[in-house]
Amino acid sequence: MSDERTLDLLEAKIQELRELNKADGLELSAEISKLERKLAQLRTELYANLGDWERVRIARNPKRPYSLDYIGEVFSGFYELHGDRLGGDDRALITGLAELDGRRVVIIAQQKGRDPAENKERYFGMVRPQGYHKAVRIMRLAERFGFPIISLIDTPGAYPGLESEEKNIGGAIASSILSMLEIEVPTIAVIIGEGGSGGAVAIGAADRLLMLENAIFSVISPEGAAAILWKSKERVKEAAVALKLTAPDLLNLGVIDEVIPEPLGGAHKDVSQVMAAFKESLVRNLADLGEKSVQELLTQRYERYRKIGRYNTLSD
Amino acid sequence: MSDERTLDLLEAKIQELRELNKADGLELSAEISKLERKLAQLRTELYANLGDWERVRIARNPKRPYSLDYIGEVFSGFYELHGDRLGGDDRALITGLAELDGRRVVIIAQQKGRDPAENKERYFGMVRPQGYHKAVRIMRLAERFGFPIISLIDTPGAYPGLESEEKNIGGAIASSILSMLEIEVPTIAVIIGEGGSGGAVAIGAADRLLMLENAIFSVISPEGAAAILWKSKERVKEAAVALKLTAPDLLNLGVIDEVIPEPLGGAHKDVSQVMAAFKESLVRNLADLGEKSVQELLTQRYERYRKIGRYNTLSD
Amino acid sequence: MTIFKDKQYFRVNLEKEADEALWLRCKSCGELVFKKRVRENNNICPNCGEYFFLTARERIESLIDEESFEDVSKPIVADDPLGFQDEKPYPQRLEEAQEKTGLPSAIILASASISKIPVVIGVMEFQFIGGSMGSVMGEQICHGMEEAIERRCPFVLVSSSGGARMQEGAFALLQMVKTTAVRARLAKERLPFISVMTYPTTGGVQASIASLGDIIIAEKGAMIGFAGRRVIKETIAEELPKNFQTEAFALEHGMIDRVARREELRSELAAVLGFFQEGTR
């Protein structure tokens, strides 16, 4: 089966032909159409049979829309709020006020960088304790004014480093989970790219957990699992399969509520399409949650997480 | 009028005579008694007329009992709790569980060092943001289990330095005041030595504010006020008088609730005596607060601070 | 003792005094600039962009809708509970400050609207004894929050203060607690409190009410911190970075939500107040 790069090359060639055709009136239209059909067919084959590892690569594709892209397209009037009030402002986790379809919400989102400078500033989307402290502060703000929380997840994981450990990154994640569970407003989390381990869960313990079709959500990266379990970094594909980290898998397992469809080949292939699907899902879920009383919300949230897990019961 | 040092020298001489008398049977008892009476008289004169600046010096006297001395003598079973969970453990502000006369309480206390090494560790009792964050954490713990809070104040002020400002010391003080006001358990603050400015107020916004007789409580140090208002560091005595920072002054002004008496010359002259008075006052105030419902407590606390201040009203 | 006897300053209005001088020299670029143009330009030098100092009157005028100003302060003036005397008696300092500023105290408290959104707004006057917080300022801030509760509208506080007012001793110090107590009530009522920090927001004001905003916006050029450079250098002789206690330092260290240039401050407030507007339930 062809891989994505080959098809991208083919697409580029067709585009060149198209331009040649336009410029020089070569009458290649019929041939071009044929090629286009062929390409579409190959793409469908490729993406319909996306392996789990290919999905991991799409989830990490730097062309993929990031949180700020969704915020700019789907929400209006984003008003960013900075700072944990404790000494830091983590740029890998951004927070702010915004409107979604006329409804006021608070956004908590993990943000990767688009270029080396921005990645340096945003630590490649890896959140430090300061980021989770900011998130908790903003959750309390949302609660005070009754604004629902939308959290967008896109992180390889919490930032692993001396500074993180010195500032008790584990404790910060634990506090963030606790706040997500306690907060008395509707909460929706969407995994838009990478949902890496505890760093993702920290802002993922929501009333609704949605995933883009090619996003991943995993207890450990395939690379990490390969190194530990297969004692070989090369065996990432096996690890990706074994971990059941794709959206369809997780929907099957009952871990997530909904898969937001992406265009063939990934969200970056047709951004406006994925934005529309994203918005539709968010608006619908928010409306649904908005009908519940605070007590219902908290009870259902509790029950959801109280029962999560799979085990076998023995009769005594 | 003799100053304290002269009297201390005289006391030492009398002690030498006493030993000589005992050892060699010199029959000096009558003379010694006379000297002792004279000394007592001089002391009474001196201390009864303690100037405000002398009180400042007594409040800062390194022989004065510190928080851990009260904790060890007056409370039982002190179980220290460490850490702000955010990256630090400030040794200038200690917290823990203890019993007072059979009643369980939570202690939050500022602690100075007894020697250079300990002063280095405890920053001379100057609290950093980490200390106030720890205090807030422990307030929430106290509230969860319904333990009253006893806070002991003894600080020249919050630690002024780059690290403090980087960690938002002002915000930390503000949050600590807010928590003191919100917390749904009885709170008693005792200024045992120096009550320096915002650094003291952070843990001082209590239901009862008590002061040892020779403790001070001031918006600025006399040195700071002299430098700013008199443009001369030498004029600390005038500043000390003008600031009305002594316990009797503050009782008169209605700012504090009670003055805990000290032996002549200061707490260090008879530690057991001041410990007894301290304990009596604390137990009595705690019993009194213990009779109030949470609602009464919060309402009275609110009213206390809502009305603090002195101004003139004009008829419109 | 009533310090403020003749009530001449008592009700604040925003009518402009006649301007004596036509020109002023900018300390930053050295140019002679038209005073009128500077005024119209938020007291920003039209030549180099330097911010000139804004009085509380000028500040409030630069933020609220025209004609929307109504003084809602309590009719109170400072007392001298300590009988404080340094090089001057405190009452004399107060009188001089009143004369200099034309204000009864270091804060203007008004009901107004910003982009048509009703607010209660307090603005500190730095030229009134360094904008220091004594009993009157504390009481006016509390009264302002209570007015906001009464009117079910947001409270905006524009700080410009060196901290607690030394001349009122412990009473001044305890205004930190008093304003925090009422701020907690405002929060319970779920009404927004927007704190605006300008040059300077330090000491007891920064360590209490100003740092407790739901949203904290700093003006570019603000100085934000607790202890002054001088105190820090004297106490611990530490090298301080160049951007120490600037608005950029505060943003980097998570102390504030946003920085706005002076000319953006009004639209910044309009944006955030607009967001909260429906929220004032």
Added chain:
Amino acid sequence: MTIFKDKQYFRVNLEKEADEALWLRCKSCGELVFKKRVRENNNICPNCGEYFFLTARERIESLIDEESFEDVSKPIVADDPLGFQDEKPYPQRLEEAQEKTGLPSAIILASASISKIPVVIGVMEFQFIGGSMGSVMGEQICHGMEEAIERRCPFVLVSSSGGARMQEGAFALLQMVKTTAVRARLAKERLPFISVMTYPTTGGVQASIASLGDIIIAEKGAMIGFAGRRVIKETIAEELPKNFQTEAFALEHGMIDRVARREELRSELAAVLGFFQEGTR
């Protein structure tokens, strides 16, 4: 699929197995020491003071009152919801772990008393797949907290875990949320939760339930942190200090309340539980 078929390990009791070897060699000092004396000494080398590894059984025995042990775990064993296979199928790993430890899962959950104070106590077994938290451990921890609510007594959790159990994928990851949810209920009931961190308390366990104790006590020699040294070095190639992720590092950085030597841990727990005892209302 029922992994744990024959129930042979199902109810845990603390009867000791016969000891085959009389002596063991201490890895730290190299001495041959009497195994019996080591056992009686909390698995501490009588010669050099080195801590030998404690199994969950040994640990719980070292902490609770004699004869007070009662297994209160739920009768559950792991499922294999992902059909996980690395170099071995997950069910095989589970069986091997059960055989090795004699335990049905990586946690023992008991009702017991410590210094006569009734508690529910969970103790993790590091030798059971690294003490990793999967669905069974998550459920047992939650069940333990619910038992504590039922019995109006404190909950004690002794952690010894590398983190979430990879073989259970997202289910394992979400045990972080599940245990936190029930921990919030325990807090609402105002019952104390004492978290004891031993070697190692890392990953998803440290980043959830273990860090949420009302009181957190670390055993001397514990390793405490989120990301492992290896991960940190690979991701960012950073020099790490010598005491990195030790109990002293955790204390210095405010992550825990106290450090106790192994031989003090029982009295440490007795002290803090004693303080809370009347408080369990």
